[in-house]
Amino acid sequence: MSAPSSIGLITSGAFVDQELVAEFGLLPPSFLPLGVGRLYDMQIDCLRKNFTETFPLYMTVPESFDVPAYDTQRLNEKGVTLLPVPDDMQLGEAIVYAINVINAYNTGVRILHGDTVLSQIPTQLDVIAGHAEGDDYSWAAIKHSDNVIVSLQTFEATSEQNTENPVACGYFAFSNGAELVRAISQVRGRFIDGINNYLQRRPMKMEEIKEWYDFGHIQTYFRSRRLVTTARAFNSLQITRNTVRKLSADTFKMKAEAEWFESVPPKVQPYAARLLDKGEQGQRAFYSTEYQYAPNLSELYVFSAIGRVSWKKILTSCAEFLEICAATPGDKPRDDYSRQLMGSKTVERLERFAKETGFDIEHELVYKGRKMPSLLEISRQLETMVSFDPAASSTMMHGDFCFSNILYNSRNSRISVIDPRGYVFSEKREIYGDCRYDIAKYSHSVDGLYDFILAGRYDLKQDGLYNFDLNFDTSSHRQWLQSAFSEMSIAGISVSSAEIRAITTSLFISMLPLHSDRPDRQKAFIANALRLYSTLEGKI
Known part of the structure; x- marks a missing residue:
């Protein structure tokens, strides 16, 4: 087998700087969260799509970094070989170390920095990308x-010197690995000095790149994330430096969300995004809020390495918000909303799912080798576990209090909610509902692991159509968080009560027809509902 003409190397062998550590924990840059994945997903796709030839791809990581099992598997599936390097190595030393391990002396070496994504990758060798x-x-x-x-x-951050020259933006392609090793080694591992040394032997060209996404610093991370998000969802989300504009042809829904922000009482406002504008644009309605340079809890839960101190602050802030909502009564009985939100809706949605997919909702199920009732029977049992009280008042409700709709600002240790529901009944926009629904939505992220399913971070096995086995990566920080969450009480309601767990379980069943474009996700939701239901057996 002939040697490849070049190899690719993503340099992620050092941990991110302290500002990013405070936000996401101790991670190598390629493992930073981006949407429902990690930065490396976009980097690998970027490197692969720009070349007709397939070349071996490697990624350096710090030796002390414990790569999660799911990421190891995912990188392997993407054809990426991990190269652990000593933590204290300079960039140039790590590159030399990697080339030595790979034995990539007589081949081209394409280097992409671990904090970098480019709109296009130069295909030639002896090229440096410039911006x-x-x-x-x-x-x-x-x-x-x-x-x-x-x-x-090299210019330092404090440099007052102006330059009209473009800057190197994180991609370097060299035609000969041995020459690169020699050039860097002669200057004791200093990468930029090594490139200048390499230039004495082999000429290099600059190729200017129009779109450079730099995730290496807190400021550039959020700016780059904003640009990537806008490019992916431009039709429904338009993000500038200062604002987020959400648009939809569902004008009732957009107006309901905007009016929720307008109507919340002063005590809630610090915990909510700030509404700046609303209106109509052609056949669509829109509203704009202030863009917040903060991650959402879904990203932190699934992809970050933040510690218990940070999570305690997050849990506290979430509880503060929900307590304020629960202490803000509406003028209608709670039961009016409860029946609409948690009554017969689950069975109706289930029947719709059966009609669309042919899945027999009356067929008995098996989970991890244990016999379970049918989905229809489970839904009916869960419905009986929700209590009704004609004397209870409705309260303010977010309506979709899941991790992807909760931002967290680590500077002030406070959450900020986005994308509220804004209605319960289709003919009326309002901020009121049943606080138990918000608590269950909260639980469906923490205990229900909804965000892990959306990110594809689960292992589902099926033996036939009705036999399921679902597993998630074990995680000490997640186990601790679930334990701490289970001890919480909000508005006098235990978040781990059988009633809240029943509502949480029913959420996964009721959302089945809403994900008709993802049959794989629907199967995971069924298996997850069985996982949660199994913890309720004996309490029904």
């Missing part, structure tokens, strides 16, 4: 003549 301008951080300016590189010069 018109840098940021207020250390960067390397490219001195060139008609794109032939003369040298690279």
Whole structure:
């Protein structure tokens, strides 16, 4: 078998800086969260799509980093080999170490920094990607003549020196691994000095890149995430430096969400996104809120490595918000809303799912080798576990209090909610409902692991159509969080009560027809409902 003409190397062998550690925990840059995945997903896709040839792809990680089992499997499926490197190595030393381990001396070496994504990757060798301008951080300016590189010069963040030269933006392609090893080794592992040394032996060209996403610092991380999110969902979400505009042809829904933000009492406002504008645009309605440079709890729960201190603050802030909502009464009985939110809706949704898919909702099920009732029978049992009280008043409700709709600002240790429901009945927009529904939505992220399913981070096995086995990666921080959550009481309601767990379980059943475009996800929801139901057996 002939040697490849080049290899790819994603350099993620050092942990992110302290600002990002405070936000996401101790992670290598390629493992930072981005949407429902990690940064490496986008990096690998970017490297693969730009080349007709398939070349071996490697990624350095710090030796002390415990790579989650799911990520190891996912990277293996994507054809990426992990290369642990000593934690204290400089970038240049880690590159030399990797080339030595790979034995990539007589081949090209394509290097993409672990904090970088580019809109396009230059396909030639002996090329450095350049961008018109840098940021207020250390960067390397490219001195060139008609794109032939003369040298690279490093500028510190505090430098007052102006340069009209483009900056190196994280992608470097070298035609010979042995020459690169020699060049870096001769300058004691300093990467930029090593490139200048390499230039003495082999000429290199600069290729200018229009779109550079830098995730290496807290400021550039959130800016790049904003740009990537806008590009992916431009038709429904338009994000600028200061605002988020949400648009939809469902004008009732958009107006309901906007009016929720307008109507919340002063005590709630610090915990909610700030509404800036609302209106109609052609056949669609929209509203705009202030863009917040903060991650959502889904990203933190699934992908971060933040510790218990941070999670305690998050749980406290979530509880504060829900307590304020529960202490804000409406003028109608709670039961009016409860029956609409948690009454016959589950069975109706289930019948719709059966009609659309042919799944027999009256067929007995098996979970992890144990016989279970049918989905229809489970739904009916769960319905009986929800209590009704004609004397109870309705209260303020977010209506979709799940982790993806909760942002967390680590600077003030406070959550900020987005995407509220804003209605319960189809003919009336309002902020009221049943606080138990919000608590159950909260639980369906913490205990229900909804966000892990959306991210595809689960292992589902089926033996036939009605026999399920569902597993998630074990995680000490998740186990601790679930334990701490189970001890909480909000508005006098235990979050681990049988009633809340029943509502949480029914949520996974009722959402089945809403995910008709993802049959794999529907199967995971069924298995997850069985997992949660199994903890209720004996309490029904």
